[in-house]
Amino acid sequence: MADLTSNFIGIKSPNPFWLASAPPTDKEYNVRRAFEAGWGGVVWKTLGEDGPPVVNVNGPRYGAIHGADRRLLGLNNIELITDRPLEVNLEEITRVKKDYPDRAVVVSLMVPCEEGPWRDILRRVEDTGADGVELNFGCPHGMAERGMGSAVGQVPEYIQMVTEWVKKHSDYPCIVKLTPNITNILHPAKAALAGGADAVSLINTINSITSVNLDTFAPEPTIDGWGAHGGYCGPAVKPIALNMVAEIARNPETANLPISGIGGVTTWRDAVEFMALGAGNVQVCTAAMTYGFKVVQEMISGLSQYMDEKGITSVDEIVGRAVPKAKDWQDLNLNFVTKAEINQDLCIQCGRCYASCEDTSHQAIAMSEDRVFTVKDDECVACNLCVNVCPVEDCITMREIPLGEVDERTGKPVETYANWTTHPNNPSVVAGE
Ligand SMILES: Cc1cc2nc3c(=O)[nH]c(=O)nc-3n(C[C@H](O)[C@H](O)[C@H](O)COP(=O)(O)O)c2cc1C
Ligand code: SF4
């Protein structure tokens, strides 16, 4: 079995699968059971400052988007940070860390944007023996209205300032958790780096309203007739998270900043994708909330088998492997040519490919009277829309046209690599250069 041990900014864990700060990590009972199930680490549910406990709504706090098979694709929540007393959480963290010294226990924190409260809570956390802190600059509802969470994460100067306080008042490895509710993830990532962060984690949840009740005309989840935006997570957000992770990993200024990847991780494959795009480990919330703690066992065995098959001996060998291949559009090879190809043995003649290509793509699929569907190579622009709408996996594939062979659509042979920066149609390309 492959060696799955992980060392993320000096925090060791038996595997790279951590539970993200959320209900699965809100109390000792959960975290002990999570560790027994095999999770490598946890980021404890966000702690706030001492004082009157946080008050959550007592109505529904979740909204969801389901697939046709009622699989949970996206989850929206309006929960706040922990509503349990600080002292109780700290005692539990201390006990758990003592009993599971080989697991990572990171404490998520969110206190008002002033140096005093940050200094005070860090002192208290230090007594727990936890391995590090994560600064929650991501929660998009409730706490943001009080000047915390994403209200901090949306202002790079605040991120830098608070991170500096944290590094000044503690020796803890410091992970800054970023909000995706911004236009350019590089600004907050650079601010975290400038403040001395040891790593960033992303993404926290995305501002969202999942649905509107058409009888009451209130957004859902509805609390006594009203709704508020919540935070979206689960498989649906993975593409957004992957892109943000890659943006940080491939930018020269932030390329060496360690990343903990979060957002829709449900299987070992998701985890490997995050790591290949630059994440040193991954954090999981919705998958554990949907399938229970034992979902990690599939992740562990799947990753292990994948590594064995590929001859990969350590998880670090995966980290960043796809980063050199993540480019800007202008760097893509405009001379690369493929054509759709339909496997008649697999085709169930549903006609979806025909409808989508005929109505919204390039009229490149022919339908015979007896419903045989074939691709017209002289029309196909290789958009692969048909591949994506076909209900039969691998029924339509994209065939690469080799160098030198004629593309029937253009009538020209396929040429070697050339991108937009050198293309003759690009007005900024100076002729002859
Ligand atoms: C109900 C719920 C509560 C959450 N509470 C917190 C929190 O207290 N602190 C935090 O940093 N993130 C919190 N999150 C965000 C998750 O840690 C994670 O960033 C997000 O859910 C994306 O991961 P996922 O797609 O695996 O769920 C919460 C998420 C959910 C669903
Ligand atoms: S790849 Fe695009 S253009 Fe070609 S057949 Fe499919 S939908 Fe039509």
Ligand code: SF4
């Ligand atoms: S969408 Fe797929 S299964 Fe349906 S007709 Fe086209 S190729 Fe056949």
